[in-house]
Amino acid sequence: xxxxxxxxxxxxxxxxxxxxxxxxxxxxxxxxxxxxxxxxxxxxxxxxxxxxxxxxxxxxxxxxxxxxxxxxxxxxxxxxxxxxxxxxxxxxxxxxxxxxxxxxxxxxxxxxxxxxxxxxxxxxxxxxxxxxxxxxxxxxxxxxxxxxxxxxxxxxxxxxxxxxxx
Amino acid sequence: xxxxxxxxxxxxxxxxxxxxxxxxxxxxxxxxxxxxxxxxxxxxxxxxxxxxxxxxxxxxxxxxxxxxxxxxxxxxxxxxxxxxxxxxxxxxxxxxxxxxxxxxxxxxxxxxxxxxxxxxxxxxxxxxxxxxxxxxxxxxxxxxxxxxxxxxxxxxxxxxxxxxxxxxxxxxxxxxxxxxxxxxxxxxxxxxxxxxxxxxxxxxxxxxxxxxxxxxxxxxxxxxxxxxxxxxxxxxxxxxxxxxxxxxxxxxxxxxxxxxxxxxxxxxxxxxxxxxxxxxxxxxxxxxxxxxxxxxxxxxxxxxxxxxxxxxxxxxxxxxxxxxxxxxxxxxxxxxxxxxxxxxxxxxxxxxxxxxxxxxxxxxxxxxxxxxxxxxxxxxxxxxxxxxxxxxxxxxxxxxxxxxxxxxxxxxxxxxxxxxx
Numbered sequence: 001x002x003x004x005x006x007x008x009x010x011x012x013x014x015x016x017x018x019x020x021x022x023x024x025x026x027x028x029x030x031x032x033x034x035x036x037x038x039x040x041x042x043x044x045x046x047x048x049x050x051x052x053x054x055x056x057x058x059x060x061x062x063x064x065x066x067x068x069x070x071x072x073x074x075x076x077x078x079x080x081x082x083x084x085x086x087x088x089x090x091x092x093x094x095x096x097x098x099x100x101x102x103x104x105x106x107x108x109x110x111x112x113x114x115x116x117x118x119x120x121x122x123x124x125x126x127x128x129x130x131x132x133x134x135x136x137x138x139x140x141x142x143x144x145x146x147x148x149x150x151x152x153x154x155x156x157x158x159x160x161x162x163x164x165x166x
Numbered sequence: 167x168x169x170x171x172x173x174x175x176x177x178x179x180x181x182x183x184x185x186x187x188x189x190x191x192x193x194x195x196x197x198x199x200x201x202x203x204x205x206x207x208x209x210x211x212x213x214x215x216x217x218x219x220x221x222x223x224x225x226x227x228x229x230x231x232x233x234x235x236x237x238x239x240x241x242x243x244x245x246x247x248x249x250x251x252x253x254x255x256x257x258x259x260x261x262x263x264x265x266x267x268x269x270x271x272x273x274x275x276x277x278x279x280x281x282x283x284x285x286x287x288x289x290x291x292x293x294x295x296x297x298x299x300x301x302x303x304x305x306x307x308x309x310x311x312x313x314x315x316x317x318x319x320x321x322x323x324x325x326x327x328x329x330x331x332x333x334x335x336x337x338x339x340x341x342x343x344x345x346x347x348x349x350x351x352x353x354x355x356x357x358x359x360x361x362x363x364x365x366x367x368x369x370x371x372x373x374x375x376x377x378x379x380x381x382x383x384x385x386x387x388x389x390x391x392x393x394x395x396x397x398x399x400x401x402x403x404x405x406x407x408x409x410x411x412x413x414x415x416x417x418x419x420x421x422x423x424x425x426x427x428x429x430x431x432x433x434x435x436x437x438x439x440x441x442x443x444x445x446x447x448x449x450x451x452x453x454x455x456x457x458x459x460x461x462x463x464x465x466x467x468x469x470x471x472x473x474x475x476x477x478x479x480x481x482x483x484x485x486x487x488x489x490x491x492x493x494x495x496x497x498x499x500x501x502x503x504x505x506x507x508x509x510x511x512x513x514x515x516x517x518x519x520x521x522x523x524x525x526x527x528x529x530x531x532x533x534x535x536x537x538x539x540x541x542x543x544x545x546x547x548x549x550x551x552x553x554x555x556x557x558x559x560x561x562x563x564x565x566x567x568x569x570x571x572x573x574x575x576x577x578x579x580x581x582x583x584x585x586x587x
Contacts (some may be wrong), residue, residue, distance in 0.1 A: 024527035070301050159307075164213060
């Protein structure tokens with residue numbers, strides 16, 4: 001398992017929707033470089049100036065609810081978010097992010113354990129989330145199929161192999 | 167098994183499926199809309215050459231109909247070229263309207279079949295007994311390449327609505343009330359079946375509104391068991407055989423909830439989350455800058471008809487603009503034939519080309535900072551229809567039309583003549 005996750009946390013609340021992650025007026029952009037300019041623009045326009053490669057987003061329930069726009073997952077991956085840990089995720093956002101190889105980690109109760117800037121690490125084999133300030137939490141395990149997708153860096157690699165084997 | 171499980175099993179070429187199982191299903195109809203050029207790019211990136219089955223792919227140029235920027239025009243040019251190159255005949259160009267309404271108008275959502283579209287409100291097709299679900303660009307690219315997609319078999323929840331809705335209460339009020347009670351993440355990853363005696367009073371248009379809004383409680387799909395209302399609608403449109411599945415009597419739902427709608431009042435979802443729902447009386451007098459009637463949720467001919475009856479021989483308030491976006495060309499033609507368009511234009515409404523328009527904050531009716539809008543659409547998230555400091559209230563078509571007339575939120579009940587219910 002090659003997934004190593006450690007980074008500073010940005011913290012958001014419950015029901016962060018895709019309009020906040022990536023506002024509708026920018027969905028006409030299709031190139032990753034353009035999409036990367038508007039990450040979290042509707043929730044916090046300063047996010048894009050502060051985010052560093054490897055940072056982690058921590059959020060409450062139903063993160064990514066709303067639209068099916070893949071831009072929401074693309075933009076967070078493009079700005080270097082290493083993982084998103086939330087109490088729960090909306091379904092389409094979950095699929096979109098996993099398909100792109102962006103780890104989404106489900107951990108009920110995470111929100112009250114993390115403040116902005118805390119250093120968070122996640123051990124995939126044990127499912128343990130550690131906040132360097134002292135708290136330790138257990139994540140829900142990935143399903144086998146999701147783990148396979150993540151280990152391959154996203155689903156496109158798997159489908160590409162499948163098409164080649166025909 | 168549940169009817170949904172039976173149809174999933176059939177498409178996965180299995181005898182049975184169980185909750186949580188990951189299955190790979192044949193997709194009967196895959197739709198792409200014009201926000202998802204990444205789907206085409208990912209198709210080629212994965213080594214795709216020819217689309218697996220072009221007859222099961224439909225392209226919708228609905229979110230930017232017609233293009234408002236050069237980039238949108240450029241994107242649509244690529245979509246058209248892809249259709250022509252790949253032999254995709256179902257190109258629904260900018261004249262057609264919102265994907266879900268176009269599928270309904272053309273009878274392309276069949277009971278017992280899987281409909282996957284790059285649009286979160288694909289749950290709408292539960293109104294026809296189809297398994298409709300929204301996906302992103304990569305998932306759709308996988309269907310283009312293989313004809314199939316993986317699903318986890320969902321838990322299924324039953325929501326019963328009981329009794330006849332009172333005068334002035336519509337499907338939108340019923341579903342907003344349910345979302346307010348159950349909350350925005352109630353059905354995440356789950357399927358929602360609607361049942362109960364209320365359904366017999368709801369037309370296909372109203373049922374589509376119910377199923378459409380299950381997305382706002384997080385549902386993966388929704389389902390209404392096809393009945394005589396469904397069949398009356400479908401029989402005029404469908405062109406090939408299909409199978410209707412029935413739920414076994416011993417099927418156990420993950421959860422079952424019932425609502426009595428006989429005492430329900432008009433409901434309003436207040437800024438800035440859909441589950442922030444109250445009786446309309448809480449907001450009476452709130453000044454409205456823009457009233458908006460449209461979308462796959464509330465832009466059908468019945469909805470426009472309600473507005474036309476409320477505004478007949480009257481005028482939209484001088485400080486309010488009333489933007490109407492018919493959900494499809496079919497809807498617009500019917501509304502013209504019935505005289506609704508003329509009535510509403512004379513009353514001061516602004517008509518926009520059928521499509522998604524300002525529902526998702528892209529163009530054609532955007533809101534400025536500090537403005538307040540009441541709308542028949544599905545979401546009131548910050549920035550959903552324009553500036554993040556605009557306030558969005560969701561309501562029924564009657565609540566929107568009555569607010570357009572008065573320039574403020576009112577209880578719409580008294581604006582609807584009894585004989586028109």
